Amino acid sequence: MSLKDKLEVLKNETSKKIQAAADLATLNQIRVETLGKKGPITEVLRGMKDLSAEERPKVGAFANEIRDYLTAAVETKKTELEQAVMDKALAEEAIDVTLPGRQVPVGGRHVLTQILEEIEDIFVGMGYQVIEGNEVESDHYNFERMNLPKDHPARDMQDTFYISEETLIRTHTSPVQARVMEKHDFSKGPLRMISPGKVFRRDTDDATHSHQFHQIEGLVVDKNVTMADLKGTLEVMMQKMFGADRKIRLRPSYFPFTEPSVEVDVSCFKCGGAGCNVCKYTGWIEILGAGMVHPDVLSMSGIDPEEYSGFAFGIGPDRVAMLRYGVNDIRSFYQNDVRFLSQFKGE
Numbered sequence: 001m002s003l004k005d006k007l008e009v010l011k012n013e014t015s016k017k018i019q020a021a022a023d024l025a026t027l028n029q030i031r032v033e034t035l036g037k038k039g040p041i042t043e044v045l046r047g048m049k050d051l052s053a054e055e056r057p058k059v060g061a062f063a064n065e066i067r068d069y070l071t072a073a074v075e076t077k078k079t080e081l082e083q084a085v086m087d088k089a090l091a092e093e094a095i096d097v098t099l100p101g102r103q104v105p106v107g108g109r110h111v112l113t114q115i116l117e118e119i120e121d122i123f124v125g126m127g128y129q130v131i132e133g134n135e136v137e138s139d140h141y142n143f144e145r146m147n148l149p150k151d152h153p154a155r156d157m158q159d160t161f162y163i164s165e166e167t168l169i170r171t172h173t174s175p176v177q178a179r180v181m182e183k184h185d186f187s188k189g190p191l192r193m194i195s196p197g198k199v200f201r202r203d204t205d206d207a208t209h210s211h212q213f214h215q216i217e218g219l220v221v222d223k224n225v226t227m228a229d230l231k232g233t234l235e236v237m238m239q240k241m242f243g244a245d246r247k248i249r250l251r252p253s254y255f256p257f258t259e260p261s262v263e264v265d266v267s268c269f270k271c272g273g274a275g276c277n278v279c280k281y282t283g284w285i286e287i288l289g290a291g292m293v294h295p296d297v298l299s300m301s302g303i304d305p306e307e308y309s310g311f312a313f314g315i316g317p318d319r320v321a322m323l324r325y326g327v328n329d330i331r332s333f334y335q336n337d338v339r340f341l342s343q344f345k346g347e
């Protein structure tokens with residue numbers, strides 16, 4: 001067989017192999033075997049030295065022609081295979097834009113946070129400052145400065161968690177009163193503040209008691225502050241929270257740090273006073289404790305009770321939330337069950 005015939009056979013056989021190549025790796029292998037330095041075409045070109053001077057250029061030109069032909073065939077096949085790989089990937093990764101999107105759960109503020117902020121807004125609107133108190137407090141501020149000396153029987157109702165003999169986690173937000181009063185400069189105006197936060201008692205947890213709950217302390221001290229100011233202020237708060245028709249009533253009570261002290265009831269927002277399960281058929285709902293700041297509490301904070309007077313109140317936002325939303329177990333607020341909390345997501 002002449003060199004030219006050999007080249008012709010090689011061209012046909014290789015062409016078939018290239019066409020049959022199923023993937024890029026196989027194609028590359030064919031290319032290296034046929035067109036590489038150790039391939040048959042290079043071998044033919046090397047063997048040309050044995051040919052006559054007349055034949056040499058013809059065979060050489062033919063060999064080059066075949067090499068170019070096969071190189072082009074490999075390139076064409078390569079493009080074809082690459083396109084097939086691309087088409088397959090595109091088909092597999094196709095996005096169906098008509099499918100519904102994945103739901104991303106959006107959180108919301110805790111129902112108690114919402115109530116706290118609502119009450120803060122009411123008082124900020126009346127010129128009150130919002131003060132943050134300490135959750136870890138000393139016996140001195142938590143009890144003694146609130147007129148509860150060491151042997152005072154009212155301490156029993158406020159047993160709590162002690163860190164040491166003199167350090168505890170606060171049982172009420174009232175110690176903030178002492179801390180604010182002793183620092184207040186009355187030459188810059190009256191003292192008006194509220195202080196929301198967590199308080200802690202050694203209560204056995206049940207539907208209406210939790211060892212941790214919230215209070216919002218309120219305090220106003222100035223010259224000529226009277227019980228009428230207290231009543232008016234609380235009335236505004238209750239009307240903003242429970243509706244413009246709400247009335248309040250004050251009942252005598254006792255707290256060591258106020259004198260006189262009152263329990264404050266609000267007319268039932270559900271039945272309007274006719275009687276229902278929310279107000280236990282009395283028409284009134286017990287909502288907070290308040291009173292005029294005890295003269296001794298003022299004195300202990302360096303304020304002259306002959307010159308200044310003030311009122312204080314404490315409201316439980318947990319109870320407000322329970323009343324407003326008909327929640328009958330305070331523990332629901334602290335269990336973080338999303339099924340419960342998501343009902344209060346708001347807008």
Ligand SMILES: [Zn+2]
Binds near residue numbers: 268277
């Ligand atoms: Zn009622």
